[in-house]
Amino acid sequence: MSPEEIQQIFFVECEESLAAAEAGLAACQAGTQDSDTVNAVFRAVHSIKGGAGAFGYSALQAYTHTFETLLSDVREGLVVLAPPLIELLLRALDTLADHVEAARETTPEPDDAGLISEMEAAMAANADQGMVSGDGDEEGDGVAAGPVSLRELPPVQVDVAEEEGREADLDLDALLDDLGLDFGGSGPVSEGDVPDTDGGEAGLHVHVRPRAGAMRNGSEPLLMLRDMVALGGHCIDCDVSQIPALDGLDVSQGYLGWTFAMPSGVEEDAVRDIFDFIGDDCALTFGRDAVLPQVELEGTGVVSATAVPGDTPPATAHSPTEVQVAEPAVKGEDEPRAGPGAVPAPPAAGQSIRIDLYKLDRLIDLVGELVIAQAMLVQRLEGAGITASEELSLLESLTRDIQESAMSIRAQPIASVFSRVPRILRDLASTTGKHVKLEVFGESTELDKTVIERLGEPLTHLIRNAVDHGIEKAEDRIAAGKSPEGTLTLSAEHRSGRILITIADDGAGINRERVLAKAIEKGIVASEAQLTAEEIDNLIFAPGFSTAQVVSNISGRGVGMDVVRQNVKDLGGRITIDSTPGRGTAFILTLPLTLAISDGMIVNVADQTMVVPLAHVVESLRPGEGDVKGLGSHRQMLNVRGKFIPVIALGASLGAERGGTDPEKGVLIVVDTESAGQAALLVDDIQDQRQFVIKSLATNFRPVDGIAGATILGDGRVALIVDVDGLVACALPSHERQAA
Known part of the structure; x- marks a missing residue:
């Protein structure tokens, strides 16, 4: 794997860590402030810090170190997690996201001096009690009181004296000094010489040995050893027995092992968190009676298992806990064979692998x-x-x-999109002064990754529009008898093979008089036009339309809502509006669950073969005598068990030649739509019901009204896929859609 690929994995993991941290802080803000939640935030920030150090992003690493130190104080109870601190942590997380983006795009780092000062000020209140990395420092332990800054740690310098024909002499004391790991004297320190860092009972013994792949995969074990020192750890032994002659050194191998004595206040989980990023490439063992973890020097067949001085190998049920990781297989060694009737061990719970998106897309295509x-x-x-x-x-x-x-x-799950909304609302609150409460339903609803990726932009536009235009100012809401805090509701649900996403606010609703006046002023509609409420609402999707009085960084330039509708249409979906003056507005997005494969009913219309998506189909029938009634001069209505629904000739609506118009000579397919309720599509006959592969018509030809895409039939012919919602909306006048 190339360094660029490893770096890309790091940024993907950064996005996951940022999402996890934001979810944790949001839970804290909502009142869930248990240790698991705080630890999850700490681990997420710590993971970013470890990767930043490995790839040399010094600004990101330094900022994250301060952030992590504050979180460490929070989880140890030294700093109270009050609302002002949560707000500070949320702002710090936003800046951390900006740091990650700057590192990814190689752009200038954000200005973080102010936030670092605020975080240090939040920690200053407990400075007299000692920080987690320097609590109870005594003379000779080599650990300074107070937080250890990465900028203050000495650089790593390993001096090896080279002499031809002889093994290299390694100055161990100099090496440890360069690492910032003080033995407190020459040579290994015995257990009795270990200073009592807490003034009480000594704590953990931690044995660390990087594996062969630790440095090759872009990690930096030395930074993690420094983090051990920052926790108050004291190195009592360094195993150098596996260092070869100078001409046999391989920079990709791991030759050294360390044993640390930790203060009694340091938990095992805190140590494991340090090595999260490096994963299985570093072996850990905890306990006084443990031995240094075995590690095979790749390609040499040599296995190291040096015991800690003064310790004895474990032999009873009271052995120390060891992190179970798979040892690297010896090159050329066969896998152990299972005996007769042996059952393979099941995979570990939650086990997963990363797959390149191109390979996944290729699988879907196949x-x-x-x-x-x-x-x-x-x-x-x-x-x-x-x-x-x-x-x-x-x-x-x-x-x-x-x-x-x-x-x-x-x-x-659509939660990955919904999780971005709290940050958007925080930004809007600082800009508009409107505080909005967020309510989320159905965040576990799943849909295709492609749909999720392309849903972020239209969702952001709709939320900004709801806060800026929909929700009133606090004083106006109070005058209207409402809570001064607005409410924004996000919901997602599956319905008949589609997904419905609703963005609703409890604001003033659409001011239709103002919208119509602005549309007439801009020449979008004629001054004498008579429009229904639905048609006026849809004017906000017209290009260049805006009712904002002042142009700001949120709205007023007439760009946004038309882009939203186009983006939703590109996804094969539709967007509708439900607005009640004084009570609020809801935007409903109807989207397909997937953009690749679906089920459909293959129908014949004159000389054309078309596909009606099965998600819209309620039933199909041949009308009996008297089931179809006339309405006006051109509309026919079908009586379905006492309910009359409009009949739409599919061929005539799409311009097919010689399409049938007599319902009694064809087949009626009752379909359900979001904007117009039920309707009956008239076709000549139904050919089959099959799965079909959706091909974009806009990509390969051009957009066509009433057509959602195309597919290839079993005989090689191309069939058009009917956009049921769009077709019915175009075929029925607005008053009929409103009545439906």
């Missing part, structure tokens, strides 16, 4: 081709009169299982 090939095989066999129903059913079932499994890999 599954799509498999679906097409299966449809072609079925059609070819049926055309030849070959009966193999059992085999074809099995093939169809397996194909569907493979497709569902492949799609589930790409499915992600």
Whole structure:
């Protein structure tokens, strides 16, 4: 793996850590301030710090070190987690995200001096009690009181005297001095010489040995040893027995092992947190009676297991706990063979691997081709009169299982999008002075990763619009009998193979008189136009439209809502508005669960073959005598168990030649839509019901009203996929849609 690939993995992990930290701080803000929540935030920040040091991002590392030190004081109870401190931590996290972005894009680092001063001031209140890294310092332990700054630690300098034909002599004392690890004298320190850092019972003994891949994978074990010192640790032994002759040194190998005595106040989890980033590339053992972890020098067949001076190997059930990690396999050594009837061990819970997105997209494409090939095989066999129903059913079932499994890999909870909203609201609160309470429902709802990635921008626009235009100022809300704090509600739910995302506020609603006046002023509609409430609401999606009185960094330039609608349409979805004056506005986004494969009903309309997505289909029927009634001069209505719904000729609506218009001679497909309720699509006949692979029409041709995309049928022909919501909305006048 190249350094660039490792670096990219680091930034991906940074995004995950930032999300975890933000979720933890949001939970703290909501009142959940238990140790698990605080520890989760600490671990997330610590992981970023470790990677920053490994890749040489000094500004990011220094800032994160201060952030981490404050969090360390919080989790040890030295600093009270009050609302002002939570607000400070949230702002510090925002700046940390800016630091990560600056490191990723190689842009100037953000100005963090003010925040560092605020964090240091928050820690100053407990300075007289001693910080976690210098509590109870005594003469001779080599650990300074107060927080240890990374900028103050000495650089790593390893001086090895080279003499031809002889083994290298390693000045161990000089090496330890350069690392900032003081033995308190020459040579190894016996257990009786270890200073009592807490004035009480001595704490953990920690044995550390980096494995062969520790430095090769971009990690820096020396920085982690310094973090041990920062926790108050004292190095009592360094195993140098595996250092080879100078001409045999390999910088990718790990030759040294260290034993630390930790203060009694340091927990085992705090030590493990230091080595989170390096993972299995560093072996750890805890306990006085433990030995240094065994480590194989890769490619040499040499295994080191040097005992700690004065210690004895564990032999009873009271042995110290060891971090169980898989030892690197010896090159060329065969895997152990299981005995007869042996059952493979199940994978560890939560085990996962990283997969390149290109490989995942390629898998989805291949599954799509498999679906097409299966449809072609079925059609070819049926055309030849070959009966193999059992085999074809099995093939169809397996194909569907493979497709569902492949799609589930790409499915992600929408919580990853919703988690960004608290930061947006905090930024808007500082800009607008409006404080908004966030309510979230259905954040575990899953949908395709591609949809999630492209949903962030339109969602951000809608939230900014809701706060700036929808929710009133505190004094106006109080005058209207409302709470001074506004409420923004985000919800997501599955409905008939689609996902509905609602962004609702409890503001003043859309001021339709003002919207119409602004539209007439800008020439978007004629002054004599008679528009319904729904049509006026939809004017806000017109390009260049804005009702803001003052241009700001939030709104007023007429750019945003038209982009939102276009982005949603590009995802194969629709956006509708439900606004009540004085009570608020809701934007409803209707999106497909996936952009790749779906189920559909293949229908014939004149000389065209089309696909109606099965997610919209309620039922299909042939109308009996008297089931269809006329309404006005051109509208026909279908009586479905006492309820009349409009009939729409699919061929005529899409411009197909010789499309049928007599409902009694065709088949009616009852469909459900978001904007107009139910309608009946008139087609000539239904050919089949199959899975289909969605191909973008806009990418390969151009957007077509009423068409959501295209697919390839089993016989190789191209069929258009009907955009049911868009087709019904265009075919029905606005008053009929409102009545529905």
